[in-house]
Amino acid sequence: MPITHPPASRGPRILLMVALAAAVFFLAPPALRQFTAYFHLPLAGSFDLGTLNVPVLAAVQFFAAVSMAYVPWRFLFPGLYGYVRDCMEGKLFENLTADLLGQLPAPTEWNTQAQTQISAERRRISQFQFTIRCVRFLFSLLPFFVFLVLATSMVSSSLTVVPH
Incomplete structure (x- = not known):
């Protein structure tokens, strides 16, 4: 080990x-x-x-x-931080890559149209799941962006203060 x-x-x-x-x-x-x-x-x-x-x-x-x-x-916000960390480590794409890249199973002669439709539906579902994960990721970063704007304004105002 x-x-x-x-x-x-x-x-x-x-x-x-x-x-x-x-x-x-x-x-x-x-x-x-x-x-x-x-x-x-x-x-x-x-x-x-x-x-x-x-x-x-x-x-x-x-x-x-x-x-x-x-x-x-x-x-x-430790939960949001953990989610962003997991997304940055690659879990954003977890279990979606095969369906998103369109890797179709080998078609058989008798059911080609049905398999194509099923694969297309799987891909749409995967795209929807990926979109939801991306939106969650951005919403998880939202508090950091708010804190960053506040911190930038605080640091800027403290560096531009002119004493009397």
Whole structure:
């Protein structure tokens, strides 16, 4: 029997991404200043240190918003999260591939038309089941999208606050 390991928690990974993005955000300007001073590069030009810091700020904002949306979705809606995880692992297509791809059984001479009709009906039923699964999948992602919009607006407003 092979040794199986429990799945790793994604919480520490998300915190690591946010910490890494924040570290790059705070350490990039001094590193760029040292780089330009060491190589005697002119600071006046098309790329200012503030301009180069914008992508790093965007990365911090992105990782913060995703982690702020993921955590409530994961813990407030564990059933929806489990369904989305199962769908992403391939259970969305489970038991439907043969009927959806139209793999017909070998026809016999005496009942070809009936088998064709039965296969066509099976395919329609499979298409309907697949549509229902896709709609369920999208509805399961809906709370994550709502949390993502809220988190993005919160992070954007907190980064644009100007003190008096």
